[in-house]
Each structure stands twice: as C-alpha cells, then as structure tokens.
Amino acid sequence: MNIPTSSEKKMVNLTIDGNAVSVPIGTTVYQAAKQLKIDIPVFCYLDRMPPFGACRMCLVQVDKMPKLQTSCTLEAVEGMVVHTQASEAVKGRESILEFLLINHPLDCPICDKGGECPLQDHAYNHGPGLSRFFEEKRRFKKPIPLGPVLMLDRERCIVCARCTRFGDLIAGDHALEMIDRGYKTEVGTPHGRPVESKFIGNTISICPVGALTSQVYRFRARPWDNIHTSSTCTLCPVGCSSILDSRDGEIMRTRAQENKAVNDIWLCDKGWFGYEFSSSTQRLNQPLIRRNGQLEPATWEEALNLITEKLQASKAHGKIGAIGGNPLTFEENYLYQKLFRNYLGTPHIDHRLEGPLLTLQEEGLMPGMEMTIGETEELSYAFIMGLDLTEEFPIVWLRLKQAINKGAKVVFMGHFAPEIAPHLEQTLLHSPGQELEMIHKHLSAIQDLSQNNSRGALFVGRQYLSSPLRLSILSKLLEIQEKTPHLTLNIMEGNGNSLGARLAGMRPDLGPGQTPLTSLGHNTQTLVDTMAEQGWDYLHIAGANPARKFPTALWNLVRQKLKFMVVQDIFLTETAEQADVVLPTLSYVEKEGTFINIEGRKQKLLPGKEIPENIYSDADIFIKIAIKLGYPLSLDSTCEQLINQPNRLRRSSKLNNTLRNDSDGTAHLRATFAHVLFDQGVRMKHNSHLIKLVKPPSIRIHPDEALYYQLNEGDLISVVANKKSIEGRLHLDQEVARGTVVLPLGFDDIPTQNLGFTLFNGMAVEIHKLSIIPH
Numbered sequence: 032m033n034i035p036t037s038s039e040k041k042m043v044n045l046t047i048d049g050n051a052v053s054v055p056i057g058t059t060v061y062q063a064a065k066q067l068k069i070d071i072p073v074f075c076y077l078d079r080m081p082p083f084g085a086c087r088m089c090l091v092q093v094d095k096m097p098k099l100q101t102s103c104t105l106e107a108v109e110g111m112v113v114h115t116q117a118s119e120a121v122k123g124r125e126s127i128l129e130f131l132l133i134n135h136p137l138d139c140p141i142c143d144k145g146g147e148c149p150l151q152d153h154a155y156n157h158g159p160g161l162s163r164f165f166e167e168k169r170r171f172k173k174p175i176p177l178g179p180v181l182m183l184d185r186e187r188c189i190v191c192a193r194c195t196r197f198g199d200l201i202a203g204d205h206a207l208e209m210i211d212r213g214y215k216t217e218v219g220t221p222h223g224r225p226v227e228s229k230f231i232g233n234t235i236s237i238c239p240v241g242a243l244t245s246q247v248y249r250f251r252a253r254p255w256d257n258i259h260t261s262s263t264c265t266l267c268p269v270g271c272s273s274i275l276d277s278r279d280g281e282i283m284r285t286r287a288q289e290n291k292a293v294n295d296i297w298l299c300d301k302g303w304f305g306y307e308f309s310s311s312t313q314r315l316n317q318p319l320i321r322r323n324g325q326l327e328p329a330t331w332e333e334a335l336n337l338i339t340e341k342l343q344a345s346k347a348h349g350k351i352g353a354i355g356g357n358p359l360t361f362e363e364n365y366l367y368q369k370l371f372r373n374y375l376g377t378p379h380i381d382h383r384l385e386g387p388l389l390t391l392q393e394e395g396l397m398p399g400m401e402m403t404i405g406e407t408e409e410l411s412y413a414f415i416m417g418l419d420l421t422e423e424f425p426i427v428w429l430r431l432k433q434a435i436n437k438g439a440k441v442v443f444m445g446h447f448a449p450e451i452a453p454h455l456e457q458t459l460l461h462s463p464g465q466e467l468e469m470i471h472k473h474l475s476a477i478q479d480l481s482q483n484n485s486r487g488a489l490f491v492g493r494q495y496l497s498s499p500l501r502l503s504i505l506s507k508l509l510e511i512q513e514k515t516p517h518l519t520l521n522i523m524e525g526n527g528n529s530l531g532a533r534l535a536g537m538r539p540d541l542g543p544g545q546t547p548l549t550s551l552g553h554n555t556q557t558l559v560d561t562m563a564e565q566g567w568d569y570l571h572i573a574g575a576n577p578a579r580k581f582p583t584a585l586w587n588l589v590r591q592k593l594k595f596m597v598v599q600d601i602f603l604t605e606t607a608e609q610a611d612v613v614l615p616t617l618s619y620v621e622k623e624g625t626f627i628n629i630e631g632r633k634q635k636l637l638p639g640k641e642i643p644e645n646i647y648s649d650a651d652i653f654i655k656i657a658i659k660l661g662y663p664l665s666l667d668s669t670c671e672q673l674i675n676q677p678n679r680l681r682r683s684s685k686l687n688n689t690l691r692n693d694s695d696g697t698a699h700l701r702a703t704f705a706h707v708l709f710d711q712g713v714r715m716k717h718n719s720h721l722i723k724l725v726k727p728p729s730i731r732i733h734p735d736e737a738l739y740y741q742l743n744e745g746d747l748i749s750v751v752a753n754k755k756s757i758e759g760r761l762h763l764d765q766e767v768a769r770g771t772v773v774l775p776l777g778f779d780d781i782p783t784q785n786l787g788f789t790l791f792n793g794m795a796v797e798i799h800k801l802s803i804i805p806h
Contacts, residue, residue, distance in 0.1 A: 045111040060102040060113055061089055071115055072124060072153040074239045075191040076103040079296065079433075080200050086191050087127050088153065092117040099123045125159045132162060134169045135240070136186045144241025146254040150189070177207075178226035179723035180246050180304055181235065183218055188242035190216050194234035201297070202230040203432050203454045218242065229425050229708055232303030236286065236296075247304050247720050248284040252276070260639035261288055263626045264302040265358065265619040267708075268525045269294065269404065269426045270628030271302050275620055275639025282306050282620050282640050292405040293632070299425035300724065301708055306620050308717040309640060314601055315615035317645055326603075326613060331645070331655070334612050339659040341595045341611075342375060345568035351375055352558050352567060355575030355599075356382030356532035360624025360636060363649040364528075364535035365543060365670045367573060370653050374662040378539055378552025382532035384580040385776075386789040387497055388554045391540055391547065395505045398530060400630045401519040402488060408433040411485035414477060415455075416508075417445040417466070417792075418492020418523050422708045424629065427490075427523075440480055444469050445494045446703040446792070447731065447773050448766035462770035463701040463793035466495050466504050470511075477511060477518075487518045494703055496524050497792045523629065531627035534673060544673050556788050559589055566592035573598075573649055574616075576713060578605035582755070582785045599649055604713050615646045622648055625674055633674055698795030700736070702752065702772050702786075710777030728781045729762035731773035732798070737763050742800055750774065751797040753787045758801065772796050 040055040047064050054063045059082060064071050074086035084104040091102045094112040099120060102113070114120060132154065139145045171185040190209065195218065198206040206228035210219040220226045235243045257276035264271045264285070271294035274286040285306050287298045294302075308314075318334035319326040345351050353371040356364045364382065371377050381388070407413075407430040420428040428451060435441055440456040443449060444466075452458045461469050481487050489512070495504050505522075512520045536543035539552035553561055559577070562570070563585055570593055578586050590596070590609050598610040607613045620640045625633050647655070657664030709715060709724045716722060730750060732742075742748065746761045750772060757774075759781035767773055774783045783790070 043107055043109045043111075045107050045109070045113065047113040048115055054107055058107050060091060060093075060100070060105045060107050060111070063107050064091075064102065064113070064115060069115055070156075071102050072149075072157050073103055074149060074153075074189060075193060077193055077237060080193075080196050083192060083196065086131075086189065088124060090120055090123040090127065091115050092120045121157075124157050128154055128158045129162065129164075131189050132158070133164050133166075134186065135189070136168060136184075138184075138187065138241070141250070142187070142241040143244045143249055144238070148241060149239040150241075174244070176246070177220055178228075178231065180300065180720050181226055181231050182244045182246055182249060184242050184244065185217050187240050188218055189240050190218075191239060193237045193239065194218060194243055197230075197234050197237060198228065200436060201233070201429055201432060202228060203428075203451060204228045204230065206231055207234065229299050229301075229421055230297065230429065232300050233287070233297050235303075245284065245304070247307065252278045252283040257283055258639075260637050261635075262620070262637045262639055263634040264298065264305070265527050265626050265636065266301050266305050266714075267299075267424065268398075268527065268530065268629040269424055270626050270632065270634050271298050271426055272634065273298060273302060275306070275637075277639050277641070280641025281310055285620075292403045293628070293630075293634075294426045295405070295430065297426060297429050299708065301425075301721065304721050305714070305718060306618075307719060307721065308601070308714045309618040309620050311602075311717040313603075313717055314643070315603060315607075315613065315646075316643065317615060319603075319607075319610075319613040321611045326608070326610070331647075334614060335655055335659050338597055338612055338656055341569055342656070342660065345595070346375055348568055349377060350568040351377040352379040352553070352562070352570045353377065353537075353573075354381060354384070354555055354558070354570065354577060355573040356535075356537040357384075357527040357529045358574035358619065359528065359532065359649050360622055361528070361531040361535050361627055361633070361674065362624045362666055362670065363573075363622075363653070364532045364537045365666065365673075366650050366653040366664060368536040368543070370657055370662070370664055371571065372536070372542075374657065374660065374664070378548070378550055379558050380537055380552060381539055381555040381558065382529060382537040382575075383555050384575055384577060385526070386556060386787075387791055388556045388789075389501070393502065395502045396509075396520075396522050397533070397545075398522045398524045398629065400521040400523075402521065403630055403632075404430055406486075407431045407488070408437075409486060410434040410439050410488050412440045412480035413442075413488045413490060415441065415443045415445070415449070416470075416489060416491045417494025417496070417498075418490050419445075419449045419706065420490070421450050423492065423706050424523055425708060442473070442476065444473070445492070446768050446771050447705070447764070452766065458766075460766070460768040462768045463494070463498065463703050464500070466498055466500055467507060470504065470507055474511065477515065481515045481518060484517065487515065488521060489518065490521045490523055492523050493706065494792055496522065497704070497790070499791050499793060525629060528626050530629065530631065531625065534627055535670075543669055544676075559585060559788065562593055563588040566594070568594050570596045571599075572596065572606060572610075573652075574600065576600070576604040576606045578609065579712075579779075580784055581788060583782065584785070585788065599652055602713050602717060614652055615643075616652060617642065617646060617648045624650070700732075700770060700772050700796050700798060701792075702750070702774050702790075702794045702796045703792045704783065704790055705731075705773050705775050707775065707777060710775075711779050712777055728759065728775040728778040730759040730775075730781065730798075731762045731764045731767050732771070733767045733769045734763045734765060735769055737761070740798060740800070742798070747801045749799045749801055750786070751799065752794055755786050757782055757785050772798060 042053045082104040084101045089102040090099040092114040173184045174182040260275040272288040272290035274288045276283045318329045320329040442457045444459045596610045597612045598607040599614045749756045
C-alpha cells in the first residue's frame with residue numbers, strides 16, 4: 032500500500048483557545064494543541080504509543096459536547112472549537128490531580144524522580160493547591176525488587192500503564208503487567224517471576240511519577256546536581272545516542288538522548304546500565320611489568336622504555352603483530368595502525384577476534400546497513416535471515432516492532448527461533464547448510480510482499496554470514512535485490528566499533544578508508560597459528576582479550592613461544608595476566624573520539640567522567656610510544672577526511688561467487704553459534720547489576736534429537752568437533768531446528784571457542800552423554 036506523504040494527507044481546521052490550526056486528518060486535539068505550543072498536562076500519553084486515555088489528566092472543553100473530553104484520544108474534526116482554559120476544564124484537571132494525590136506519598140525529598148517529575152510539575156501548575164482529604168494514606172511494602180535493576184514503589188504508582196504498554200507495544204516482551212482490579216490494581220510481573228526484559232530501563236525513564244526506579248541510580252544523585260554530557264554508547268554496533276549524567280566526576284547514570292535516525296528515545300539495558308564497570312575498584316590504575324615471573328607495579332616511564340626497547344629490537348625481524356581495536360575510537364584505531372604499519376613496518380594488523388576470518392574475496396560484502404535504523408519503522412515487509420535481533424542489535428528490533436505495529440509483515444529464517452518470534456508473520460527453521468535452499472524455497476514470498484511499490488529489507492545475520500556458503504547466499508540475495516524495487520540488503524555483523532576499526536585500516540588487507548593493500552599480512556587467525564608454530568618477537572594487544580576468544584590450548588602454546596606481549600586494557604583480563612607489560616587505559620565514558628555504527632554513521636564520544644589519575648587513552652598511549660621511538664605520530668588530513676566522509680556505506684553489487692563448502696555432508700548434527708547481549712565478558716563481570724541478568728548457558732537441541740540420542744533435559748553432555756570437545760548442560764528446545772546443536776558464545780562455563788578458531792555455522796559435531804559428572 033502506498034503511504035501518502037504529508038502534503039497528500041487531507042487537512043482539517045479547528046480552533047484551540049482562539050487559535051486557528053490546520054492538521055492532518057487523524058490528528059488528536061492534544062497533538063494539535065502541541066503544534067500551537069499550548070500546554071495540556073498528561074500522564075499516560077506518550078507520543079511513541081497510541082493514545083490510551085487512562086489518566087484523564089488532559090481534559091478539555093469542546094463546543095457542542097456536553098462533557099469534558101480527553102484531548103489525547105479525541106480526534107480533531109473540521110470546525111471543532113476547543114477550550115483548554117475553560118473553567119470546567121481547569122476544574123476537571125484539578126480534580127484529577129486531587130484524586131491522584133489522595134494516596135500519593137509525600138516522598139519528593141527522597142524520590143529519585145524529584146526534580147524531573149511530571150507529577151510534581153503538574154501539581155504545581157495545575158493542582159488545586161490545598162487538599163480536602165485528611166484520611167490516612169494507603170501504605171504498602173516498599174520498595175519491591177522486580178528484577179536486578181528495577182524497583183517498584185506501589186504507593187507512588189498512578190496506574191497510567193505507560194510501563195506495561197511499553198512492553199506490549201514497543202519492546203514486545205510483556206515484561207510488566209497490571210495485576211488485580213479497581214483500587215487494588217498494581218504493576219507486577221507475569222506469575223510473580225523476576226522481570227525478563229532487555230529494555231526495562233526504558234520503563235524507568237517513561238514512568239511519570241517515580242514508581243519505577245533504578246537499583247543502579249537509586250539515591251545516588253539529584254538531577255540538578257548532575258552534569259549532562261551528550262555521547263554515544265559503544266557497547267554494540269548500533270551506537271545509540273546517550274546522555275552521561277555525572278556528579279563529583281563519577282557517572283551516576285546514562286540516559287537515552289533522542290535521535291530519531293538511530294535509537295529514537297530508547298536504549299537497551301546494556302546502554303542504560305552498562306557503564307558501571309567504569310567505576311569498578313578492580314580497574315587497573317598503573318602500569319605493570321613482569322619481573323621474576325610476576326606482574327609488578329611500574330611507572331609509565333619504565334613501561335614505555337621497556338616497550339620501546341623491545342619494539343626496536345623486533346623491528347628488524349618483522350615479527351611484530353597488533354591485535355584489537357573494537358572498543359577503541361576511530362581516531363585511536365587510525366593511530367594504532369599508523370604506528371605499527373607505517374613506522375614499525377608490520378602488515379600483521381587485525382581488529383577481528385571471532386572466526387571465521389575471511390579475506391575480502393571470501394567476505395563478498397562488507398558489514399553495514401543500506402538504510403538508517405530509523406527508516407526501519409517505515410518498512411512494509413522484512414526478512415530476517417539468521418539474526419537474533421534482540422541479542423545482537425536490540426534497538427533495531429524496537430524500531431522494527433513499530434513497523435509491525437503499522438502492519439508490516441516480517442518473516443524469520445534461521446537455525447533457532449529468536450525471542451521476537453511471537454510477533455512475526457512466520458518463523459521458518461532449518462538446519463545449518465540449508466540456507467540457499469530456504470532462500471530459493473521462499474523467493475516467491477519476497478516477490479509477493481514487494482508488490483505495490485512497498486519498502487522492504489533483508490537483514491542478514493551471522494547464522495548465514497558465518498556459513499561456508501556465504502558468497503553463494505550473498506550472491507543470491509543481491510540477485511533478488513536487483514529484481515526487487517525499494518529493497519535494502521543489510522549485512523548485520525560486528526562488535527562495538529568494529530566498522531570504525533575496519534575503516535581506520537585495522538586489517539591486514541585494508542588500509543585507511545578501505546584502501547586495498549598489495550602487501551598482505553597475517554589476519555588474527557593466521558597470526559596466532561604462525562606464532563604457535565614458529566614463535567614471535569612482539570605482540571601488541573589493545574582492547575581485546577584473545578585468551579577468552581581463542582582455543583585455550585592454542586593460546587597457551589602461543590604464549591609459551593611469544594617473546595614479548597603488551598596489553599592495553601581497563602582490567603587485568605585473562606590475556607593481561609599473561610602479558611609482559613600491562614598499560615591501563617580509559618573506558619568509553621572517559622574518551623573523546625568518533626564511533627562508526629552499523630549504518631556507517633559517524634557519532635561523537637565525549638568524556639562524561641573525570642579522567643582517572645595516571646591513566647591515559649589508547650590514543651595517548653600510542654603517541655607516547657611513538658615519541659619514545661622518535662616517530663611523530665599524530666592525526667593527519669587523511670584521518671580528518673575519512674571522518675568527514677558521507678555516512679552511508681558504498682558497496683559493489685557484483686560478487687566473485689566461489690562456492691566454499693567445508694562441511695561433512697554425512698553429518699547428522701551441525702553446530703550453530705548463539706551470540707547474546709549479556710554474556711560473561713570482563714566488563715559484564717565488573718558490572719554488579721547487569722551480571723545478574725546473565726542466564727546460565729546451555730547446549731540446545733530439539734527434543735526429537737534428545738529422543739534419538741537418549742538424552743534428557745539437564746544432562747551433562749560433551750560436544751565433539753575437530754577432534755576437540757567441550758562440555759555443558761543440555762537444554763531441550765522446541766524452537767531449535769532438527770539436526771542442529773546451538774552452542775553459546777562468550778561464556779566461561781561452556782568454552783565453545785575450544786572447538787577451534789574457525790567456527791563456521793554448519794560444522795559437523797557429535798554429542799555424547801557424560802556418565803560421570805565431574806566435581
């Protein structure tokens with residue numbers, strides 16, 4: 032269906048408080064008044080959700096209507112005359128406030144909402160001034176923990192239903208619900224269980240009365256005491272605009288900053304609460320040097336002198352490697368590769384840690400979106416192919432959900448059903464290796480949905496992109512795109528600022544600006560293999576923890592043969608514990624620089640937290656090393672030009688389609704790998720609240736496979752592949768395709784990385800029940 036533009040929409044004319052206004056048909060009186068900058072108080076109304084009319088606070092008087100009307104639900108019609116300041120309307124709003132305040136506690140001096148509370152503001156501007164009620168207020172147990180980050184104060188709740196409707200209409204997770212009826216109505220969770228949501232921080236933000244508060248921010252600061260800094264969240268590739276609120280140099284909380292092109296007014300819970308690690312007492316606060324087998328405190332001068340000595344000695348042999356970059360800013364990545372490639376002469380540079388690591392030819396298409404995240408809301412249809420949106424790109428799901436609310440048809444194809452499956456038109460499951468077959472089988476569905484000039488999108492995730500069939504899959508999708516008008520192809524892979532690292536030149540085959548290189552170095556995988564086999568002189572790691580990403584046996588062999596290793600990080604990670612020099616660096620809330628998100632959009636980071644003493648940014652560390660080496664390292668005109676380039680990504684529409692198939696065609700079970708938003712990474716471990724959101728990992732198969740292998744829920748099993756094995760608890764899941772074993776990534780409890788560095792989806796595996804449970 033063609034959507035009419037605003038110029039094509041039929042207009043209606045009405046008068047509000049004597050002011051004439053023309054608005055598109057379907058506009059509410061409240062929205063029309065807002066257009067005239069006329070203030071009408073609301074509680075339940077939120078312009079990101081359909082009108083509800085629960086609070087009755089927005090009462091107005093309309094000519095020829097015998098009773099007061101709720102302006103948020105009343106549609107404007109031709110010739111309507113509205114009075115917002117008529118005595119009856121004013122009196123009606125006063126009465127509503129008086130009723131709400133009967134049992135509302137006088138908590139303002141200790142309420143976290145104080146100073147930014149709509150109820151406070153409305154009581155002052157629209158309230159009666161005096162209360163006629165002298166009875167005892169209702170009292171309830173308070174606060175009630177609804178989950179690791181969410182607290183409920185029942186006495187403050189005015190039952191506006193913003194929080195429950197957010198879960199129903201925006202997030203689709205139904206995390207909160209209204210329980211009981213009448214004056215007993217209260218907010219709760221389904222069946223009284225701890226709240227389950229990746230977006231619950233948003234309910235705290237939109238609660239108009241302080242009934243829902245954050246355990247992380249509770250009683251820490253007043254909004255007028257906070258210093259507000261606009262920045263960007265770097266904890267996933269979406270790059271949400273955020274506000275860092277700080278007091279006395281410490282981050283008190285993070286909030287969403289409105290950006291309609293990216294995150295609108297929302298954040299996921301990692302964005303709301305993920306900053307906590309920056310204030311951990313376990314952070315590194317000084318350099319460390321290994322002496323007599325032990326890491327000991329050192330001065331910056333001692334650490335930099337030792338690094339310089341080792342680099343100068345290693346430069347002649349060329350056995351120098353540089354790994355990392357995803358948590359670093361674009362500018363830091365640019366300096367990183369410039370120092371090691373241009374001055375030290377090594378081509379062995381890579382920011383990628385997770386396999387499979389592909390050459391440019393094998394990759395086919397680079398990661399990125401061909402549309403803005405905000406444009407997702409305007410889609411008429413979409414196909415999600417092998418992508419678990421809420422786990423990998425959570426805010427993209429919130430925007431896509433709005434398209435579904437408007438009638439968009441969304442179909443999922445993949446190895447296991449995502450959390451969002453109940454909201455989709457279809458969920459089509461298949462085992463790894465059948466991707467091309469599924470695309471061919473459902474090609475007609477794409478063609479049917481693309482009729483009538485509608486806008487569509489293909490979102491392709493790592494279940495498809497980490498397949499040996501990647502090039503064939505992408506070639507087919509390009510073919511479909513060329514034949515389908517208004518269809519975008521979005522390659523959804525990466526971590527943090529990985530696209531920024533790529534564009535800065537942190538790859539062995541690409542220089543800054545994605546300039547192809549003729550003298551190629553090792554990628555992370557071949558570098559690690561080479562170091563394990565031949566030994567190596569020097570390895571520099573910045574913002575990466577390969578000891579948790581690589582097979583343990585392989586990494587231990589690397590470390591035995593590696594002569595010297597330097598790690599720049601915030602914490603003493605598993606990798607840092609094995610380093611010869613450890614350099615403390617800054618977190619994302621303390622840095623200034625550029626973040627490039629999955630769209631290719633350049634966004635600024637600004638420090639919202641006081642810079643810890645004796646700690647430097649990664650950029651400053653690279654410059655300090657360069658000074659010691661006598662190399663004038665700085666950001667140059669090339670870097671500036673790259674930052675100022677247009678945001679949108681440009682791709683080739685042609686692929687050299689070489690079919691690659693490394694899988695065993697006779698295998699009964701094939702592995703696929705599950706990325707999660709909340710894992711056991713080092714930053715999560717140092718986040719006292721978010722760590723409680725981490726779910727115990729499990730190995731998932733369909734119940735039919737369990738029957739075949741005589742396995743039961745909770746059995747301890749081993750998974751064998753590449754002559755290696757891992758162990759974990761079994762979970763039977765109807766939403767997993769038959770013939771598929773789902774293995775989690777990012778967990779200490781199930782070290783999937785030990786199956787090998789190159790983890791292609793579709794890898795043949797065997798499963799066995801362990802008869803002896805180890806202690």
